[in-house]
Amino acid sequence: MEKKLNKQEEIDVSDLKGVAADIICDRFSGERWVRTSVHVPSEMALKIYVNCQELVTILCTPTKLNCLVLGFLYAEGIISGLDDVASMRVCEEESLADVRLSNPEYELPTLRTLTPGCGGGAVFKTQGQRVDSDLVTTPTEVLSLMKQLQKQMVLYRLGGGVHASALSDTKNLLVVAEDIGRHNTLDKIQGECLLRQLSTRDRLLLSTGRVSSEMLLKAAKMQVPIVVSRHSPTGSAISLARDLGIALVGYARGSRLVVYSHPERLIRSADEDS
Amino acid sequence: MEKKLNKQEEIDVSDLKGVAADIICDRFSGERWVRTSVHVPSEMALKIYVNCQELVTILCTPTKLNCLVLGFLYAEGIISGLDDVASMRVCEEESLADVRLSNPEYELPTLRTLTPGCGGGAVFKTQGQRVDSDLVTTPTEVLSLMKQLQKQMVLYRLGGGVHASALSDTKNLLVVAEDIGRHNTLDKIQGECLLRQLSTRDRLLLSTGRVSSEMLLKAAKMQVPIVVSRHSPTGSAISLARDLGIALVGYARGSRLVVYSHPERLIRSADEDS
Numbered sequence: 001m002e003k004k005l006n007k008q009e010e011i012d013v014s015d016l017k018g019v020a021a022d023i024i025c026d027r028f029s030g031e032r033w034v035r036t037s038v039h040v041p042s043e044m045a046l047k048i049y050v051n052c053q054e055l056v057t058i059l060c061t062p063t064k065l066n067c068l069v070l071g072f073l074y075a076e077g078i079i080s081g082l083d084d085v086a087s088m089r090v091c092e093e094e095s096l097a098d099v100r101l102s103n104p105e106y107e108l109p110t111l112r113t114l115t116p117g118c119g120g121g122a123v124f125k126t127q128g129q130r131v132d133s134d135l136v137t138t139p140t141e142v143l144s145l146m147k148q149l150q151k152q153m154v155l156y157r158l159g160g161g162v163h164a165s166a167l168s169d170t171k172n173l174l175v176v177a178e179d180i181g182r183h184n185t186l187d188k189i190q191g192e193c194l195l196r197q198l199s200t201r202d203r204l205l206l207s208t209g210r211v212s213s214e215m216l217l218k219a220a221k222m223q224v225p226i227v228v229s230r231h232s233p234t235g236s237a238i239s240l241a242r243d244l245g246i247a248l249v250g251y252a253r254g255s256r257l258v259v260y261s262h263p264e265r266l267i268r269s270a271d272e273d274s
Numbered sequence: 275m276e277k278k279l280n281k282q283e284e285i286d287v288s289d290l291k292g293v294a295a296d297i298i299c300d301r302f303s304g305e306r307w308v309r310t311s312v313h314v315p316s317e318m319a320l321k322i323y324v325n326c327q328e329l330v331t332i333l334c335t336p337t338k339l340n341c342l343v344l345g346f347l348y349a350e351g352i353i354s355g356l357d358d359v360a361s362m363r364v365c366e367e368e369s370l371a372d373v374r375l376s377n378p379e380y381e382l383p384t385l386r387t388l389t390p391g392c393g394g395g396a397v398f399k400t401q402g403q404r405v406d407s408d409l410v411t412t413p414t415e416v417l418s419l420m421k422q423l424q425k426q427m428v429l430y431r432l433g434g435g436v437h438a439s440a441l442s443d444t445k446n447l448l449v450v451a452e453d454i455g456r457h458n459t460l461d462k463i464q465g466e467c468l469l470r471q472l473s474t475r476d477r478l479l480l481s482t483g484r485v486s487s488e489m490l491l492k493a494a495k496m497q498v499p500i501v502v503s504r505h506s507p508t509g510s511a512i513s514l515a516r517d518l519g520i521a522l523v524g525y526a527r528g529s530r531l532v533v534y535s536h537p538e539r540l541i542r543s544a545d546e547d548s
Binding site for chain 2: 030031040044139160210233
């Protein structure tokens with residue numbers, strides 16, 4: 001992401017597996033060519049085996065791969081918690097994850113839905129469970145959280161081209177994930193919460209990406225009652241949000257946002273009331 | 275997409291299946307709430323049956339569905355042309371496509387890769403074929419084509435939240451497709467080219483979305499030697515582009531662009547030489 005080149009020195013790139021560094025390219029600007037070096041997002045094809053059977057290959061950014069695998073299996077209903085996992089080995093060099101379930105007889109699903117969201121969000125189940133929560137927030141809190149998220153987008157600042165999502169208690173960001181796939185960011189958050197024994201219930205989800213029905217179903221699975229995006233939701237995501245009791249917020253940028261469902265979850269700010 | 279509300283009257287919305295119209299929402303701006311009505315992208319889950327077997331479900335925008343199905347089957351190597359299709363019925367109401375192949379014994383692939391690109395780009399095959407072409411273009415042509423594409427993004431202007439791609443002969447846009455899924459836009463273009471008997475060879479592909487390896491492989495399958503995006507490519511997409519002989523152009527915006535591979539395909543403009 002060349003416009004941020006000057007920021008690259010602030011971060012130790014060697015630690016960042018999610019970034020392919022020093023890509024030589026030619027930049028054209030105002031009728032002049034310059035040869036330069038930039039960083040771009042890394043991409044890998046992670047093959048997931050469950051009980052020695054190939055389940056799926058996910059194209060993703062090679063960070064927090066253990067979280068991605070666990071979160072994906074959880075979101076797809078293949079595991080309902082860490083107890084269902086007897087062992088897991090994620091080998092980045094071989095681009096594979098080998099998961100053994102506690103139940104060696106578990107029958108893997110075979111039908112897959114290809115989702116429009118960046119992130120390989122296969123859907124083996126599509127029903128959502130209504131979110132039961134009293135969580136509310138304010139526009140001011142939401143917009144402040146979006147600013148926090150933008151500050152924590154390390155890979156984006158280095159190489160562009162990735163999405164970021166975060167789980168929040170409405171005050172702070174608890175978990176942040178970046179990935180070339182929108183859906184992968186949610187799976188990484190889900191997986192990290194499982195590993196850290198952090199509840200996703202009564203939290204708020206923020207994402208830089210558009211919200212499709214699949215993103216919404218992942219949020220419902222997390223029992224998250226407020227979903228915020230910098231971009232647009234789809235019509236189906238809005239219908240689902242209304243049915244599932246989720247406040248869906250879009251175009252959260254600067255000092256503006258749009259609420260498409262359950263506006264009662266976005267109350268006036270305290271400083272607005274004064 | 276509320277910021278473009280005033281544009282909505284220019285287009286007959288009733289014709290646009292890709293848009294969910296008149297969604298009531300609450301807009302917060304500068305500490306004030308306003309109830310308003312907006313358009314957002316439609317989304318559907320299209321189930322594709324091939325020879326009476328369920329192949330896949332693609333989440334997509336309900337436009338050019340016949341192109342999407344044909345393009346998807348072609349990109350995945352399931353058909354190599356219209357001759358391989360004995361019959362096809364796409365029923366939008368039932369959200370299904372029923373394809374019968376000329377070969378009723380055709381064995382469907384079962385393993386799928388979930389791709390990070392918006393668009394359900396399952397990969398049943400991942401090898402790319404090197405593109406053999408003498409096509410060149412200029413930065414000026416590329417930037418002018420990107421402007422043309424933006425003008426033709428009808429669904430985006432109405433509801434936001436969709437990607438657009440176009441096939442071009444470097445002078446004009448030949449085929450344009452919009453979808454909530456990045457990959458679906460390429461499949462729709464591929465399918466439309468099959469139906470219109472339009473060659474994709476020696477053309478240029480433009481896309482508003484990021485270019486992952488999967489987008490690049492679809493371009494290689496089309497034998498397109500120049501791929502242009504408004505956004506970033508991934509590291510894998512750049513490697514593939516170098517191997518496959520494709521000039522990969524990113525961040526094509528305004529008067530700027532970046533070339534990541536085969537810069538010899540982007541020559542100086544005639545007016546720059548003068």
